[in-house]
Amino acid sequence: TKTYLTGVQTSGMPHIGNYIGAIKPALAAASANDTLYFLADFHSLNSVKDPDRLRNDIRSVAATWLACGLDPQRTVIYRQSSIPEVFELSSILASVTAKGLMNRAHAYKAARDRNEAAGGTDLDAGVNMGLFNYPILMAADILVMEADVVPVGRDQVQHIEYTGDIARAFNHLYGDSYAFPIPQGAYPEGEASILPGIDGRKMSKSYDNHIPIFLPENKLKKLVRRIPTDSTPVEAPKDPDTSVPFQLLAQFAPAERVEPVRKRLEEGGMGWGELKNELFEVLNETFGPMRERYDELVAPGRELDAILTAGAERARERSRATLAKVRTAVGID
Ligand code: TYM
Incomplete structure (x- = not known):
């Protein structure tokens, strides 16, 4: 069996593009593999600055996975923010990641291109360090669980490649002691697999052209x-x-x-x-x-919290084990 892992940002109710790109294929993998699916709440902090909204969005994304058929007995579902090892690993990975790699990241470059097109002089205007570091945190999400396969939409291809690059950089330095498995992306088939939004651009919450599930x-x-x-x-x-x-x-x-x-x-x-x-x-x-x-799950109640708490405990067994090996490898044990 392989370990499958994927995450969805908690910035609003997932849309039908998220469903086709990640949720549906991830659920299809759950019967024959180890599966860990998480809520990328720290990633969404870059764009969501309203705490009440963020709380709601976390519930909404968790309820969506469960309503779409995730079985919490089979799949470990958890919040990224419940796993301190993710952030520890993110710092360690930052120390082996070239800044130039981050300069070339699509989301960061797109923000600079928008500023340039608008005639701005500061091309980094509106870019926070969370956006700049986004790919490193995502690599930590994946590597901390030693994932083999990451089912995502095709808009995430570069992030998966970067995760491999960062893992190889680490392995090159410390591989005698500990080496990360290099994860593979699993993408939906077909060129139409990046769903268009109602305005014809890629369906995305940030373009406000999406159809919530x-x-x-x-x-x-x-x-x-x-x-x-x-x-x-x-x-x-x-x-x-x-x-x-x-x-x-x-x-x-x-x-x-x-x-x-x-x-x-x-x-x-x-x-x-x-x-x-x-x-x-x-x-x-x-x-x-x-x-x-x-509707039942998202309404105030303890069922959702209990599922996420139990999921976090199971996920941390893996993340703690990985970090123990990584700390020894780098000499901070
Ligand atoms: P996010 O939250 O933007 O999207 C969640 C998933 O939905 C896919 N997707 C799409 N697929 C097809 N057509 C579309 N229009 C479309 N829009 C989004 C995305 O490819 C994604 O699979 N960086 C990730 C979250 C993340 C993550 C991770 C994923 C953080 N850490 C670790 C995997 C592993 C993201 O922004 O997804």
């Missing part, structure tokens, strides 16, 4: 209706592959339901409104049955 039915319907489409008339042929509602439909509906829609769009005769209705139906059928359990 557990919206009440009426809100989900409204949001799907808001996806912009052009004014091609109902009877005219349309290109499904450049249509956001079609791309989303294709991720959630079985092929026998997608192909007739593709055909009708290509041949003409299906309007965008009907396509959006179909998308709403499919999303509602996918997540509707889990919504009740979500």
Whole structure:
């Protein structure tokens, strides 16, 4: 058996892109592997500065995993903030990580590019050290549990490569005493596996173009209706592959339901409104049955806390064991 690990930031209720990119594949791996899935609450501190919101978001992400089918007997689910060894390891890893590697990180570079495009003189404006160090903390999350496989969306490819780079740098120096296993990313198949948001860019909370997993039915319907489409008339042929509602439909509906829609769009005769209705139906059928359990878990109560506390205890058995070896290897034992 292999050890699978993944994390989701606690900045709002997870969206359907998170589901396709990470949650669904991670849950599919749970029956045959050791699985550790965690809430990246320290990572979300870079963007979420409202403590009450953060508390709610932590519950929301945990409840989402559980409502989507995570079995806490099988999978260790925990908060990143419950594992002090993550932060200890993060400091140790920082000492073997080249600053230049961090300079080239996509999220950091994107922030600088935005400042440049806006004509700013300080390209680091608005960048905090948490954002700059983000990849090191993520490497610590993965390496502290000695994970073999990390199921994530394709937007995380660079982070997984960096984790390997950082682990190799450590192993090169200290490998005679202790070497981290080099983890592999597991990405969803297909080029459409980075889901577009309702504006056509990558679906992301930071673009506010996302479809949260557990919206009440009426809100989900409204949001799907808001996806912009052009004014091609109902009877005219349309290109499904450049249509956001079609791309989303294709991720959630079985092929026998997608192909007739593709055909009708290509041949003409299906309007965008009907396509959006179909998308709403499919999303509602996918997540509707889990919504009740979500609402139950997220409401104030002890069930969620008890699950996270138990998960943290199990996770710490691993993280403590790793840190003992790492401390000895570096000479801080
Ligand atoms: P986060 O919280 O942004 O996203 C959680 C997961 O969802 C995937 N994802 C997507 N997949 C397909 N289409 C999209 N539009 C889309 N948007 C997001 C992400 O790839 C991710 O798998 N850095 C991580 C959190 C993290 C982590 C870790 C992950 C922290 N430490 C250790 C794995 C291992 C992140 O920002 O995910």
